[in-house]
Amino acid sequence: MRFWLAAFLIIVLLAVGLAVRILGADWVVQRAMGVAGLDNPRSSVTAFSLDHIRIEDASAGVAGDDDLFIDAIEIDFDWREALFQRRVKAVRLGPGLLRLNLNETGDLGTPFRFGGGGGGGASPSTPPFDQLEVSGLEVVVDTPTGPARVLIDGAFDMATGGDASARFSAERASYLTYEAANLVGEASIELAPSGVAAAQGDFSGDLRTPFGTLQAIGLGVTANAEDWRRLLEGERGDAKGSVEISLREAGMPLAEGPMAAMLGEYASAAGAGALNWINLAGAVEISYDRGAIEASLDDAPLTLTADNGSRLSITSFPGDPFYFSDADGAVLAAVMDARGGGASMSSAINAQRDGAIWRVMAPFHFGAFASKAVNLDEGAGVFDARLEGETAAFVLSGGATIARAAIGRLRLRNTPIEAAIEGAVDLSSGAARVDLVDGYCARLDKSAFAITGQDTEGAFDKARICAAYNAPLLTITPGPDGPLIEFAGVIDADSARYRLGESRFSGVPPTMRLAGAYQPALNATTANGVATGGIATFNDLVRFSDADATFQFKLDRDLMTIVSDIERIRIADVKSSPLYGPFVGDGSLALEGDAATFDYALRAQSGEAIGAGRGEHNTATSTGRMTFSFPDLAFSPGGLQPTDLAPVLRGIIGQTRGAAGGEAVFSWSEAGVESRGLIAVDNISFNGPGITISRTLGVAGDIAFARLWPVKTNGPQTLTVEGIDAGALQLFEGEIRFDLPGDDTLSVERAVFPWFGGEIGVSDADANFDGGQARALLGVSNVDLGALLEYVDVNGLSGEGTLTGVLPLEVNEGRASIVEGSLQAVGPGAIRYVGAAGEEAAAASGQSKIAFDLLRDLRFDRMGVEVEGPLDGRLNFLINFEGTGPVTLNNATSRIPVKYNITLDAALLELLNQANLSRNIQLQIERAVAAEQ
DSSP states (O other): HHHHHHHHHHHHHHHHHHHHHSSSSHHHHHHHHHHTTTOOOEEEEEEEEEEEEEEEEEOOOOGGGGSEEEEEEEEOOOOOHHHHHHHEEEEEEOOOOOOEEEEETEEEEEOOOOOOOOOOSSSSTTSSSEEEEEEEEEEEEETTTTEEEEEEEEETTTTTTTEEEEEEEEEEEETTEEEEEEEEEEEEEETTSSSSEEEEEEEHHHHETTTEEEEEEEEEEEEEOOOOHHHHHTTOTOOOEEEEEEEEEEEEETTSSSHHHHHHHHHHHHHHOOEEEEEEEEEEEEEETTTTTEEEOOOOOOOETTTOOEEEEEETTSSSEEEETTTEEEEEEEEEEETTTTEEEEEEEEEEEEEEEEEEEEEEESSOOOOEEEEEEEEOOOOOOETTTTTEEEEEEEEEEEEEEEETTTEEEEEEEEEEEEEEEEEOOOOEEEEEOOOOEEEEEEEEEETTSSEEEEEEEEEEOOOTTTTEEEEEEOOEEEEEEEEEEEEEEEEEEEEETTTEEEOOOOEEEEEEEEEGGGGGEEEEEEEEEEEETTTTTTEEEEEEEEEEEEOOOOOEEEEEEEEEEEEEEEEESSSOEEEEEEEEEEETTTTTEEEEEEETTTOOEEEEEEEEEETTEEEEEEEEEEEEEEEEETSSHHHHHHGGBBBTTTEEEEEEEEEEEEEETTTEEEEEEEEEEEEEEEEEEETTEEEEEEEEEEEEEEEEEEEESSSSSSEEEEEEEEEEEEEEEEHHHHHHHSSSEEEEEEEEEEETEEEEEEEEEEETTTSEEEEEEEEEEEHHHHHHHHHHTTTTEEEEEEEEEEEEEETTTEEEEEEEEEESSSOOEEEESSHHHHHEEEHHOOOHHHHHHHHHTTEEEEEEEEEEEEESEEEEEEEEEEEEEEETTTTTTEEEEEEEEEEEEOOOOOOOOTSHHHHHHHHHHHHHHHOOO
């Protein structure tokens, strides 16, 4: 409409020029055209009178170009009105051409200047004619990308109204940041005598905007105004009218336009499927009343339908406008309903504008929501946003259950979540920031998760995602390879389980402080952080706790990689009766795909270094191997002890001195754990083993283990022992050959020590590590009776002969006893006693004198000793002699047959330590004599 009004004003100026000067009609017309601001005006007056003029070939333009060309112009006028009021009765023009120029800044260039000519008369906003008829006037607007064309036909009368039609076309044309292509359309307007104006139009084509490109637009427009005369007179402030715009269809390819592309990328990142196209349709009715604008969606909702099947519908509240604005501000209220893939979501949107600031409040509720990226069960929340210019700040709070979600290769399911987040979006660039509301953590009551392409899965309970110090939870930055999503936060949980191949972890996960980035287009995630605390069990074999580690994580389409430096971690056996540890360790871990490698060093809880090792693990098959070396272990009271390394030794051996070294090798698979090792001991002395032996001294040798738990040696092993202190039994410079068969028992093949010219030892004996029952045959062979009696060191007691026998030992709950022990003399021998005890006994009794006379030189042919009782208590001895002894009667000495049965009841320790030994022998002889009497 702007174009043909401009043409009308040009004609008015021509008419005024003709009326002012009657002489020289061509010159007058061209002069009037120049006064109107036309460049290089040219025209030809072919008819002229005092009330009519006809002008042909009127043209003008810069440097002779025809920016304005009209074949014929006919003007009817009253010369007085034309001269003094610059007003004519009727103007008829056409066909013709008016060329305008629209530059890149949006300024419109014309071949004339509005308002030229000076003088009084009618207001420039009032049409300077009573009637106007236009036929075939083409207006061409040259834009930076191409011309737009409008062909105008119409007739108008200020008294009776009129009608006009226009046809539009443009292959390519632009205005500022908007560009039309393949645009065609037509419009008509009818001005009724009553003052009512009615217009309608229909347009189709493509429109490129900063937000995206609308293709194949089908747009219908119907408009009306209450008083078109007042509008022509410039009184727009009190105007009333309405416009109904019907968008039959419009398609938006999301690849064209940064905002639309960003929407598609975010939808793809969220896993909503390949979102490439959106169709728009709907109708809006706009009314204008004295400066207030009101829009309604009553007739047809505004709908957006995506090629992935999703549909968004926006409608007004019943009886309320969709949009209202006046001088005080603006309000937008609508109901939004989204559906697709079996999902449904609804929201009541209320937005208010105060100056340049919009505030949006939208409580929402959804039933089931399903997409390629996420499936949600029923949930609800509130969205609160503030928009100013190209920046939007928002707060989103609510809760839902993630039935299923896909984030890159990560898969979540059955995850109830509650969160309150805030953030900001730059609408021009698509950059966004998301954070948790101060003081809140996102809560996930439980979740099960897996990683596609990796044989792994896990679950956790009562997890929390909290904001990291001085860093947003998420930042989203658009880029040439799609959006980059950076994240930072703190994650912990009450419990978790995780399976990687056949490797299984369970327990309380460490608290993880991490930061990283996710690129949806590349399906790549990277992260690094710190892990502290936690307690986890690996394959029901090893318990890890109190971690302090850093880690780097990378996950792409093909591979998962983890690298970790462990500053400290506690390692312990999972059994109630642990076989090893606990230890404190440090080291490093690297996982690439299915292959994990690690290095570590272990310390006792008291801080002493134990050793170091390295290993490898295949997460797919849960197979692996590990070595551990401890080359220089020193044991000392108050320092490192064997029980610090292997609690299984507790109760078997006690306080230890000496040194040891060795190596252990472990391997594992689905079949279980295998182990082997070698220990070299150097001058080890310790209390025990067990309760029966109080001290073992100077143990040396190598022990090869075929299995470390249950402990099993690689066949019989040999150790040398400087000494064993069994309390009642002192043994030195011996050798022990033993076997650990792997059933928590000790099998002694042979343990032999020199003893009084002969040997004493154990063979083919078994013992339990738990300190329960055990039985061993303590063999005595070729013991020199004279040396034994010399060791006893009773004054006046001596003898000669050789003893051999067996002392069966039974150990029950750590207490050793001799059961049915028996010693026999090998061949003849002698017992001689000439001490003071015999003299006293002889003086007291005649019979005693005879008995002690016999003991002065008792030569036996047979001697046997039966022993019964605990080694740490009182032993019962039954001694039998058969032989001859000297007797003196009437000053004559002769040898007579002798048979002695002596019973002793004494503590063996006291006997061997010579305490009360002579007194007990005297008492036993006296009892024997008394029994004979």
